[in-house]
Amino acid sequence: MRNIILSALGVALVVGAVFLGNYFIDKNQRPKPTFSKTIKTVFVENVENKDIPIILSANGVLTAKNKIEIFSEVQGILESSNKLFKPGAKYTKGETLLSINSDEFTAGLQSQKSNLFNLVTSILPDIRLDFSSEFNKWESYLQSFDINKVTPKLPTFSSDKEKYFISGRGILTAYYTVKNLEVRLSKYNIKAPFSGVLTEALVTSGTLVRSGQKLGEFIDTDIYEMEVSINSEFADLLKVGNSVALVTLNKSKNYVGTVVRVNAKVDLVSQTIKAFIDVKHEDLKEGMFLEANLVAKSESDAIEISRKLLVNNQFVYIIKNDSILTLAPINPVYFGAETIVIKGLENNDKILTQILPGAFDGMIVKINKK
Numbered sequence: 001m002r003n004i005i006l007s008a009l010g011v012a013l014v015v016g017a018v019f020l021g022n023y024f025i026d027k028n029q030r031p032k033p034t035f036s037k038t039i040k041t042v043f044v045e046n047v048e049n050k051d052i053p054i055i056l057s058a059n060g061v062l063t064a065k066n067k068i069e070i071f072s073e074v075q076g077i078l079e080s081s082n083k084l085f086k087p088g089a090k091y092t093k094g095e096t097l098l099s100i101n102s103d104e105f106t107a108g109l110q111s112q113k114s115n116l117f118n119l120v121t122s123i124l125p126d127i128r129l130d131f132s133s134e135f136n137k138w139e140s141y142l143q144s145f146d147i148n149k150v151t152p153k154l155p156t157f158s159s160d161k162e163k164y165f166i167s168g169r170g171i172l173t174a175y176y177t178v179k180n181l182e183v184r185l186s187k188y189n190i191k192a193p194f195s196g197v198l199t200e201a202l203v204t205s206g207t208l209v210r211s212g213q214k215l216g217e218f219i220d221t222d223i224y225e226m227e228v229s230i231n232s233e234f235a236d237l238l239k240v241g242n243s244v245a246l247v248t249l250n251k252s253k254n255y256v257g258t259v260v261r262v263n264a265k266v267d268l269v270s271q272t273i274k275a276f277i278d279v280k281h282e283d284l285k286e287g288m289f290l291e292a293n294l295v296a297k298s299e300s301d302a303i304e305i306s307r308k309l310l311v312n313n314q315f316v317y318i319i320k321n322d323s324i325l326t327l328a329p330i331n332p333v334y335f336g337a338e339t340i341v342i343k344g345l346e347n348n349d350k351i352l353t354q355i356l357p358g359a360f361d362g363m364i365v366k367i368n369k370k
Helices: 002-029 103-130 132-144 160-168 171-186 232-237
Strands: 040-042 044-046 050-064 067-071 096-099 189-191 196-201 214-219 224-231 243-248 254-266 272-279 289-306 315-320 324-329 331-335 339-343 350-352 365-367
Touching (some): 103 160, 103 171, 160 171, 224 232, 224 289, 232 289
Antiparallel strands (some): 050 224, 050 289, 067 214, 096 189, 196 214, 243 289, 289 339, 315 324
């Protein structure tokens, strides 16, 4: 029995060896797959060195050049007016923005005016006797005195003796008290210092307004200012009076501004310097973002390309012999937001215009002829 089992195993091993040998023979006799080599197509353009203007781009926010925050210097109830004190309301120069009830204050002022009038009246007999030559001017002063109008200026003193006499009767003190109250009365009516638009209103009619309280904000819509930060390297190129091209961030509208101020201090962290640009246009609004493009200088024998084409900030790919991709060293002159101005390439060098994935020096490529 044992011999039979061993014989069967031997036969099985022989058969398996035969089948395994045939499998490897067949595998080795199969044809090997062939792979076609793919040559990538690239897009190029011929280098044409020329004068490239260096344009400094910077973003900024428009703010009204003439802008005031309205505060109350007195206390009282805000009165209603023909024009609502609401954002967007337009006012002309000298027009009343706000009126605060001044009845109580006016009554006190009238009392002081009456006191001044009585004091001057009381000294007329003494002036007739002691300063007869000055009597007419003081009498004329009283005749011109109207308690409902602005208090007229006191007559000019002809001598120190007259001055001492008038001062001793308390007239100078009474007069300047009245003038001080008249100035304060004017603060109950807040007038527009220039023509413009109310951009913020924090109170409404009937509100109790307190001294020092902010009431709103008022701007001149005729002229705006924009602050931009420019690399300090070009600080000497920024000149007051230079024209500046301005554009909205979506590139839909263009404006022209003027450099009006350049800061003399460089920011220690960013190494930038601030320039201030004035711009006028009826479409502009405070708070708008604009992009400023300042022409700083011009670089000769240079080209401008996309920053995406730059390799390690020192090289770009060019095509040699119409088929070999080659890394060419260049000299970066100016980095813009999306482009870069470079030097170092020869005229008619073929430079890539689009990024080539997997590119390497010496790679065989095909130029797109279309």
